[in-house]
Amino acid sequence: MLCPSDSESSCRSSPTTTASSHGDTDLDGEEKTCSVCGDRATGYHFHVMTCEGCKGFFRRTVIKGVQFTCPFTCSCTITKAKRRQCQACRYQKCLSVGMRKDMIMSEEALRLRRKQRQQKQQGDTSPVVAWEPLADHSLSAEQEQLIEILTEAHKKNFDSSFSQFSHYQAPVRLYIRSPRSRSPPLDHMESYPEEVLPDVFSMLPLFADLSTFMIQQVIQFAKAIPSFRSLPIDDQISLLKGATLEICQIQFNTVFNEETSAWECGQHCYTIQDGALAGFQHIYLEPLLKFHISLRKLRLHEAEYVLLQALVLFSPDHVNVTQREAIDETQEKIALTLKSYIDQRHPLPGGRFLYAKLLLLLTELRTLKVENTRQILHIHHFQDLSTMTPLLSEIIS
Structure with a gap:
């Protein structure tokens, strides 16, 4: 079974993945880096290769509907060391590299997914309906x-x-x-x-x-x-x-x-x-x-x-x-x-x-x-x- 590349959790937990167990290298052996801050990435999150920190930050920002304001000129450099200094520019960087708001799952969907995983671990095959990205890539x-x-x-x-x-x-x-x-x-x-x-x-x-x-x-x-x-x-x-x-x-x-x-x-x-x-x-x-x-x-x-x-x-x-x-x-x-x-x-x-x-x-x-x-x-x-x-x-x- 193929693991969806744009799901909220990265594919590193799938037993069939061909990447390393830590999900920090690609198939060519090159280390993946977060498209937002340059930290070590753990996989694709919300459509983009990112680290866990930027994944969580983007999700919290969208769910809470927070409106950030840059105290400078809206051109702050976002790096691993500086990513916490300006939330406004960090969020804009998330959007500019292609992170998608519509890929964020609701709390209910996350709860269902956790339940599904728990059932699999316990050997329970009862169906649990959970949200997954559509496999259809056709253009609108x-x-x-x-x-x-x-x-x-x-x-x-x-x-x-x-x-x-x-x-x-x-x-x-x-x-x-x-x-x-x-x-x-x-x-x-x-x-x-x-x-x-x-x-x-x-x-x-x-x-x-x-x-x-x-x-x-x-x-x-x-x-x-x-x-x-x-x-x-x-x-x-x-x-x-x-x-x-x-x-x-x-x-x-x-x-x-x-x-x-x-x-x-x-x-x-x-x-x-x-x-x-x-x-x-x-x-x-x-x-x-x-x-x-x-x-x-x-x-x-x-x-x-x-x-x-x-x-x-x-x-x-x-x-x-x-x-x-x-x-x-x-x-x-x-x-x-x-x-x-x-x-x-x-x-x-x-x-x-x-x-x-x-x-x-x-x-x-x-x-x-x-x-x-x-x-x-x-x-x-x-x-x-x-x-x-x-x-x-x-x-x-």
Whole structure:
């Protein structure tokens, strides 16, 4: 009998589970971590891999209907050591990683479940009716419509061939590599022939133009989503400022070739060496490459890519948003749709940890965005600021 992955108690108590007896490692032997605080996780609780502490905290908060208030700026860092310092931000983190209120069982349902377990231990086969999550993973009509809207918005506003990106002047000494050739590591830059090695920062104008081109596509993608257009303009701006660079990376992953470690943008091919020539440092470029390799290996469908983009866009934890509840509700719908789609289109065992892996990669992406912004500002501190387009400057301000 398969143990439901979204039940209130984790699957670690099932005698047929293939995980360790403590439930803290996955099938690959990697230690599981709580998506909320980073502590050691014990399994899936309310739809998300969490520890017992965050599982209990989320359940108590929802059942009691408590309304927390952050005494700071609603952007507190939630870690194992700091998770008790701000209940408001901890609860928001629970929601943002995908924990579901509707998965919480009532006290009566819990009582029936405990009675059922007790009977099993005593050898009593009398039936006890208890609540269990439905095994049907089919998408609802509302979820299918959401995917259709997002997919249409993506197709209309993302030029995967980069055919429209032709207004820039490529650097005179730019070295174009063949898409079939494997990119050399960053520390082998000196192996390029001197006559084709561009000066550092020679790729900077191209980077600024390419970033602006992709930012414009993200803005048009967002504007094509009705629930985004319905928000106040200030909230729209705040969401775009907070999410655009992350969405660009998700879109960029769709043209990433993991065999060559290159981004194939139509007739042009870019590698992390080009990023180094724009002035970016290894501390950003190496994790960036690792992120794209990891995301590409998941073999996501187009629907999953667009749902990821929307999940990042509708983030209620930005400081300046006013319609926080509406944004939170939209993000929750997107997260549930993504999980349902994965459950339907990626059957077990292959899709077992796919949703959890995506959430972890989104956390990595947030860290990459912070470092990316820091390095852009650092680069332009030493360069002519005219190379930064007004739109790029506005996004990272």
